[in-house]
Amino acid sequence: MKRSNWFIHRFEVINAILIALVSLSTALSVWRTNVIGSNAEEASRRGLIDAVKNQAYENENYRKAYEEAGFAYQYAVKEAEVNALEDASSAEIRDRGVNIRQYLLPNMQLLAQPLATDEKYRNADGTYNLQKRMDDLRSENTDPVDPAVSFKRADSLFSQQRWLVIGSILLAVSLFWLALAEVSKDGSRTIQFVIGLAIYLIGVLWFVGVEMTFFFLRRGA
Amino acid sequence: MSETTETPILQVEQASDKYKNLIVILTVFTTVLAAVLAALQADASIRSDIANRDSQYLAIQASGELHRSGLEANYEFTVFGDYMKNLQESTIMQLTALEQEQDGDDDAARTTNELADIAQARADAAVKFSTLYSDPRYAPQGDDIMPRAEQYIIDINAKSNEIVAQQNESADAYDRWNRKADSYVTALTILAVAFFLFGLAQAVKSARMRLAFAAFGIVVILFTLFVSAITLIA
Numbered sequence: 001m002k003r004s005n006w007f008i009h010r011f012e013v014i015n016a017i018l019i020a021l022v023s024l025s026t027a028l029s030v031w032r033t034n035v036i037g038s039n040a041e042e043a044s045r046r047g048l049i050d051a052v053k054n055q056a057y058e059n060e061n062y063r064k065a066y067e068e069a070g071f072a073y074q075y076a077v078k079e080a081e082v083n084a085l086e087d088a089s090s091a092e093i094r095d096r097g098v099n100i101r102q103y104l105l106p107n108m109q110l111l112a113q114p115l116a117t118d119e120k121y122r123n124a125d126g127t128y129n130l131q132k133r134m135d136d137l138r139s140e141n142t143d144p145v146d147p148a149v150s151f152k153r154a155d156s157l158f159s160q161q162r163w164l165v166i167g168s169i170l171l172a173v174s175l176f177w178l179a180l181a182e183v184s185k186d187g188s189r190t191i192q193f194v195i196g197l198a199i200y201l202i203g204v205l206w207f208v209g210v211e212m213t214f215f216f217l218r219r220g221a
Numbered sequence: 222m223s224e225t226t227e228t229p230i231l232q233v234e235q236a237s238d239k240y241k242n243l244i245v246i247l248t249v250f251t252t253v254l255a256a257v258l259a260a261l262q263a264d265a266s267i268r269s270d271i272a273n274r275d276s277q278y279l280a281i282q283a284s285g286e287l288h289r290s291g292l293e294a295n296y297e298f299t300v301f302g303d304y305m306k307n308l309q310e311s312t313i314m315q316l317t318a319l320e321q322e323q324d325g326d327d328d329a330a331r332t333t334n335e336l337a338d339i340a341q342a343r344a345d346a347a348v349k350f351s352t353l354y355s356d357p358r359y360a361p362q363g364d365d366i367m368p369r370a371e372q373y374i375i376d377i378n379a380k381s382n383e384i385v386a387q388q389n390e391s392a393d394a395y396d397r398w399n400r401k402a403d404s405y406v407t408a409l410t411i412l413a414v415a416f417f418l419f420g421l422a423q424a425v426k427s428a429r430m431r432l433a434f435a436a437f438g439i440v441v442i443l444f445t446l447f448v449s450a451i452t453l454i455a
Contacts, residue, residue, distance in 0.1 A: 080346030172256035
């Protein structure tokens with residue numbers, strides 16, 4: 001009975017301290033939510049930078065592959081022409097063929113390498129396997145970056161931000177009930193105080209739960 | 222004697238405290254409403270950020286795909302043009318050889334025929350490299366028929382068009398969610414006026430003035446709820 005009186009007399013002070021604590025917790029939760037939001041945007045930005053790097057590398061691969069394909073094509077056509085020249089009945093034409101084979105074709109083959117020199121790129125019909133060449137060019141990238149990794153992390157952080165916002169709302173709602181208990185004069189103030197305190201504890205647990213869940217989901221990252 | 226002096230003071234105190242609890246409740250309700258609006262604003266902002274990122278990522282992919290298809294088409298039409306040139310050169314040489322034969326110049330006709338064969342050999346080599354002639358989707362179905370170059374151009378740009386369509390969808394989503402996020406910010410700004418009015422209501426001594434400020438505050442809250450509801454439904 002004595003303890004109950006002590007509580008009633010100091011209720012407003014205790015509640016005021018709790019309101020201050022809840023206000024501080026709300027401020028902290030809003031700060032943390034914003035930090036997570038900033039991290040999510042940073043991960044998104046990094047993903048976009050990786051995507052630009054990847055695309056620039058891929059563009060250069062395609063440019064190189066088609067440049068080589070153009071030279072290889074010209075070499076193949078010239079080689080067919082030389083074969084025809086050498087098969088001609090006219091000695092003049094045959095001589096032309098011999099000279100082109102001796103002096104021009106090797107230089108054209110040099111330009112057309114590796115498609116025209118490496119057998120692994122040659123198809124059975126005499127054309128070149130451009131897809132294989134592209135695969136080889138891609139594998140030459142010693143430092144490949146995958147934007148999907150950063151995007152996945154950004155999505156996870158954005159999701160965490162959403163759940164943390166709900167935690168902030170719970171804390172704000174607890175503030176409502178505690179303030180109500182502070183201004184009430186009748187017996188309902190205890191119920192309001194208990195509701196406010198319960199929602200506050202749920203809000204804090206929610207916040208900690210969300211933090212831990214996403215910490216483990218991202219394996220500590 | 223003491224009763225007559227205390228009663229007016231008590232009445233004045235009671236009048237100055239009148240509706241104070243109502244103002245506190247309204248202020249706290251406004252706080253909760255602001256928290257909910259802030260949550261909705263945060264959600265819309267997150268969705269807009271994700272859509273914006275997706276739109277930029279797809280734009281990068283679309284530009285890459287356009288670059289690739291441009292290179293491929295350039296190569297393809299160079300081969301095609303080369304093939305056509307050699308084929309026509311061969312035909313013209315054959316016609317020239319015929320004319321030379323008719324004129325009785327057999328040696329010249331033989332040489333010209335050999336030049337025609339050489340041009341034909343170049344054309345035969347080129348045709349193997351041409352998708353327009355080797356791919357059954359575009360290859361001509363008979364003599365004197367051109368390959369289906371239009372279909373080739375449609376097909377080669379299909380992927381980039383698909384990516385651009387996705388990019389447009391993401392850009393529209395970004396626009397939509399960004400507008401929503403802006404509307405929630407507007408609602409929150411209007412709500413700040415309600416906070417101001419309830420603060421004034423708490424400060425004034427007159428109960429009538431307090432009620433008037435509270436009423437204006439309630440009108441502002443209702444307007445905020447209206448703006449928020451419109452934004453939520455949109």
